[in-house]
Amino acid sequence: MESATPQAQEPVRFSTHPSRxxxxxxxxxxxxxxxxxxxxxxxxxxxxxxxxxxxxxxxxxxxxxxxxxxxxxxxxxxxxxxxxxxxxxxxxxxxxxxxxxxxxxxxxxxxxxxxxxxxxxxxxxxxxxxxxxxxxxxxxxxxxxxxxxxxxxxxxxxxxxxxxxxxxxxxxxxxxxxxxxxxxxxxxxxxxxxxxxxxxxxxxxxxxxxxxxxxxxxxxxxxxxxxxxxxxxxxxxxxxAVPNEGGAAFELAAIEPARREEGGKLISHYRYVEVTIDTHARSATLLMRAPEGEAPTSSEELRIQGSDTWHLRAFRELDDALLDLRFNHPTVGLLLLQTQGDAAKVHAHDNALLAMQRDWLAREILLNTARVLRRLDLTARSLFATIEPGSCFVGSLFELAIAADRSYMLASDDDTGPTIGLGPINFGPCPMSNGLTRLATRFLAKPAHVEALAHETAPLDHAAAMKLGLVTYAPDDIDWKDDVRIAIEERASLSPDALTGMEANLRFAGPETMETKIFARLSAWQNWIFQRPNAVGERGALTMYGRPERPEFDWRRT
Amino acid sequence: MSHITSEKIPNNVDLSGDRKLQRALEEWQPRFIEWWKEMGPEGFQEDQVYLRTAISVEADGWAHFDYVKMPDYRWGIFLAAPANERTIGFGDNLGKPVWDTVPGEHRNALRRLIVTQGDTEPASVEQQRLLGQTCPSLYDLRNLFQVNVEEGRHLWAMVYLLHSYFGRDGRDEAEGLLERRSGNEDKPRILGAFNEPCRHWLSFFMFTYFTDRDGKYQLLALAESGFDPLARTTRFMLTEEAHHMFVGETGVGRIVERTIELIKLNANGDARAEGGIDLATIQKYVNLWYSVSLDLFGSEISSNAASYFASGLKARAKEARYDDHLALEGVVTFEVPKADKSGFETREVALRNAMNEVLRGEYVEDSQRGMDKWNKQLAEAGLPFRLTLPSTRFHRASGIYAGLHFDTEGRILSDAEWNAGKDQWLPTEADETFVTSLMQKPIYETGKMAHWIAPPARGIKGRPIDFEYVKRQDV
Missing domain, CATH: 3.90.226.10 (2-enoyl-CoA Hydratase; Chain A, domain 1)
Known part of the structure; x- marks a missing residue:
């Protein structure tokens, strides 16, 4: 099992409570x-x-x-x-x-x-x-x-x-x-x-x-x-201050997954999220499921659903799963993003939440959804979305596909193929760190295309998705298995450091914000300096900290 | 109706049960036929040619002889039978099971190897497309076409791998194989020797002797591949490649034989005067085709070669003969030209980085064997002239000797010395004109030979030499 430090250690868990x-x-x-x-x-x-x-x-x-x-x-x-x-x-x-x-x-x-x-x-x-x-x-x-x-x-x-x-x-x-x-x-x-x-x-x-x-x-x-x-x-x-509008609060319920090992794979099973880690292949599948129940239509219903409101539960689970991958599974380099369930339900829940935004709780749930998606953007793992029949890459879950470094959508000649779908939630409520939507970032050269996409309300099959630039590849059923397998294996064989740098460069096109600057400079400057002998070498300053001798520097500047 | 049936395309890859391959070939096969009609042998597409067709990999199936019109030739897809529990025989993956599918990690490298090999196959057909019009006999015409259709089949073999194992990328590359053209300025074939013009039959025989022999060694190295479908495909191709080299070796031998006769006929011992090809000219064509074929092995010091070996993609020929399959220990010593061209300096290169040179070394030895036979003919005739292989440094366009000039003994030359000497080593325009002048008219009469070449010792598949190997439709 991989660990954060060289000694085998207990995994880091992110769930806690003020009482603890x-x-x-x-x-x-x-x-x-x-x-x-x-x-x-x-x-x-x-x-x-x-x-x-x-x-x-x-x-x-x-x-x-x-x-x-x-x-x-x-x-x-x-x-x-x-x-x-x-x-x-x-x-x-x-x-x-x-x-x-x-x-x-x-x-x-x-x-x-x-x-x-x-x-x-x-x-x-x-x-x-x-x-x-x-x-x-x-x-x-x-x-x-x-x-x-x-x-x-x-x-x-x-x-x-x-x-x-x-x-x-x-x-x-x-x-x-x-x-x-x-x-x-x-x-x-x-x-x-x-x-x-x-x-x-x-x-x-x-x-x-x-x-x-x-x-x-x-x-x-x-x-x-x-x-x-x-x-x-x-x-x-x-x-x-302006007071919050809306109803009462409730305590956030814990979201610990059931973890098991099966067929050499580590599985974390949450209610809406399931992560299957193949340590040997250094890849993991992250499946998000659509809501099953009806969307809340009023502040009262929203509070009845409480912590179990689909967006709140599902995206908190995604958040926990991402942190688990980051800290406890450092060698898993590729995350395959998948979805499953009723696309209409995802749209219904998205739209219900958007309609209730004046309620502080609906607003907080939306802000949390957006935060978790940014956590995904900032996760230094390769992200591939695979869009297959039974999936529901629509609305807030379509953000997974467009957050991915690339996406594969199964092409089908008849109506048994998968579809994807856009909704109002894709056009503002879930901005990236750069302040733009993922669609706007993807089509930086074509703002008019993003505006036109807002009118694409119907389900989009592979041909439409390709034409609109919403997916990367659409192999048919004959090619699917091999193309996806080879892409995964090829990706998993590349240098993890080079991929981290490459992905971070490509993911955050567009304007700089304080947030993008902070993360970019962290990944570049801070991480570089942290690796240099002047900090961590035998006589580096971090190494020598607290010791009687002085550090020694290599005085050449770059 | 689909052309993609096991009836029309003999195979042992379960074509009828493989939707993926069927679909890919449905698009590619008509384009291949178009390419064949446009770039294949010019003027003989309607003729009935006595050809060998592989219809199975069994002992009795790989050489089925009958008359066929070339566009109707049944280009098949054959892999040598799989070995039980084969393991990778070299490199870092030594001893691990071979791959039945392309490992993603090696997709790029494998695709490059297969595309490079595949590109040579149609290229040679293109280079040879006009030769039929000056054929020295129906026997030779048939051999030319046999070589051509089999190069076509070898293209199919590589396309099969691209179609079956490389998805959309593979299909695009398979298209590309039909789009490049030998000698075309804008879309040349990948390797230099395959863009050299092959204007006459002396070059054709030299090509099949020297250049197809490079093919043999590349196929031997790929036949060891850890990617099992590639290994099995190339193993079967080798059986066909042997015939091509036979055509080259006997072709040059028959020219030497005729030249000896003509030398003896002429009072001054001048074969040219008697309408034959003199030995000095034959030597120049040896120098040319040998040197351009040496380039095909790649650079003497090559990180690609090291990486192919390390990854288990391409080995040495007949890797099992070696003791050490990791090849991490040894070094190969090269005499590398000094930067100021004043001479050579010794350089040791890690064995893995010298794998191209190891393969080239075996090729050099193998090339000498035919030379020895031709020289034996000369010796038996009492002539003092001997054909020789030039130094591997001579006339190289790739590798550590490229960009410098050497004589055929491998001595480094100044530009002036090279310019002064090159016409005595390499064919000149005048030589080309002379050789071409001997081959103005095709010989279509059964059993008859052109003046400059001796008849073969025997016919094909037990048929007599005067057998009608090609039934011309317009005569």
Missing amino acids: YRHWKLSFDGPVARLVMAVDERHPLRDGYILKLNSYDLGVDIELADAVQRVRFEHPEVRCVIVSSGTDNCFCAGANIYMLGASTHAFKVNFCKFTNETRIYLEEASTKSGQRYVAALNGVASGGGYELALACEEIYLQDDGSSAVSFPETPLLAVLPGTGGLTRLVDKRKVRRDLADVFSTLAEGVRGKRATDWGLVDGVFAKSKFDAEVKKRADAVVAA
Whole structure:
């Protein structure tokens, strides 16, 4: 069995609940929620390091991601979330360096990707869900700690002569802040580039008034007044906020799959998602099933279905399955995306949700659907969609086919062949990281074609799908088996690194957004630097961190 | 009605039960016939030709003789019988079971190998399409057509692999095989020797002796392939290829024999004066066709060759004769020209990277055998002249010697020395004109031979030499 680090280890699981949090305290006071980071240093995800100074590992971040998600779904009354530390004088020291030092490259990359996604979700909660995150830095926020603050919409720093914000990665560790910090500094907070340059090489960071002057924080308050001032700010946020419309909330149910091994394959069986991993072939099939029941037609019905609402359940399952693949099955390089079920039901559920968007819950379910699809876009595995009879690549499930690197649709001369179908959900509600729909990204050269596609409401057979550019290949039943098999085997034989780079280059055409910049720079610069001898070589800075000797650098610049 | 029946296309690949192959051939077969009529032997399509047709792979089935019009020839699809539990005999996959389908990992490389081999088959038919009009006898005309229809069948063999195992890509490549044209500026055949003009029968015999012998070695190497359908297809092709080399070897031998007679007839020993082909000219054509055929083996130092061997796609000829099938240890030493052309330097190359040279080495030895027979004729006639193979460096257009000039002994030459010497080594336009001038008219009378060539020792399939091997329709 593959593992994240060289030793065989328990798989990472992403499902948790506030009652089981070890590292965060989530409390509510009407419209204000408090998310307090109080990392239990004796409970790292893996043995071998201690989570000192509120430093985090994946286990800490899984809880944060869960908290952000639960506040959105379970506490719609919340309009402001204050993020602070339970450890005085220390907000957060960022990702644990010893944890990074002990991890494989693949794990580090996926760890950074996950933490980045969580911070982007947190920002989306602020901007799309009306739950504004405010960072209350009651202590030093360094590295990933300050990056977490940067993901919040407002940052306040305690003025106590020692609390500072800092990016010590470059001067101390010879790497970069890995969670979008540099990008957010100049792109989101629009800090002057020369000041950002100084800041990013100043290991001890910036404190007090200078932090405000440079735009690194939005205000500094004396220690004695800090809590009160932050509360005052939170009240102002609440006062300015628009309350959520719609009905009551409910608790998100757990979605653990049944896992079994069968015929040498690992199967994770969720209700709507089934993943079958062929470790030997280094590929997996991910099947998503259409809803069986009727679509909810009112806010009341939506709440009766609750966690079992098809979109919510199915896409949370997809999310969990993707994370399982990323962290627990690093050698599975190719994901075959398949669907099964009644296309009309998928359309009905899509359209019902779109019709109820004024209800905060419907909106949150749509936003979650879009987030999971972006998680799919950002998954560094080859994605092939295979479209066969009985499938239902329509509406929200068609997004799987168009998120794929390529798609194969079985051609048939009669009406027994598969069809695909578009719906309103394909034209806006599920944007990619670049801000465009997947259709708009695919047809970047032909915006008019995308407009014309909006009128294609009928089911499309293979000929229509090919003509409209919606699928890559349409082999007939004679060619199907061999063409698909060979394509899969061929793909699985190519260099995983080259494929990761190639796919990421091709998937995100079109405009840059802060999100695309963060992920692109993470994949390129950060990952490159993480592999270089100056960081991880025998005398590299990461290797030497905490040891008495100084690192040695190869001084040649590229 | 479909042309794609097992009746019309003899086969042992279950064509009647293979929808995929039927469908592919339904489109391809009419295009092949069109190509044959346009690019096949010019002016003989209505004639009845006494041809061998393979109708099964059994001992009595692979050589069925009868009169047939060439466009009605039953091009068949045959694979040698499968060996039980065959395993891959070389490379990194040594000992693993052979592949019955194309492994995706090797799709590109296999397709390239098959397309390159397949492209040579129609190319030679195109090169030889006008030769019938100057044939030295009906016996030779029939042999030409036998070679042509079998090259056609070898095309079918490669197309079968493309159609059956490579899906749509394979069908596109099969189309491409009919679209390229030998010597065409815009759509040339893939390999150089197959774009060389073959204007007369001396070149035809040299081609079948030297160039088809390259084919033999490529087929031997592919017959070892871990992709079992390719191995089985090429094994069956080898039985036919042997006949082509026979045509070349006996053809040149008959010319040598006639030349000896004419030398003796002439007071000055001048065969040219007697309307024959002099030995020096024969030597020039040896130099030409041998050197262009050497190029077909690919570069002396080749990462492709290493990769084909490592992957189990293409081995050495008769790989079983070797002890070490991994070939990871050995090195091959080359005399590589120095950058300043002042001489050679020794370079050791890993064995796998030298696989093209290993195959070429065997070819060189094999090529010498026919030379020895011709030289024996000369010796027995008491003539001092001997035909020789030039150095493998001579007149090379690919590999480490390409771009430099060498004489036939392999000595490096300056441009000036080359220009001064090349007309004594390679056929000139005047030589071409002279040889062509001997072959102005076809000989269609049964049993009669052109003046410049001796009759064969025996006929085909026990038939007499004066048998009507081709029944002309317009005479």
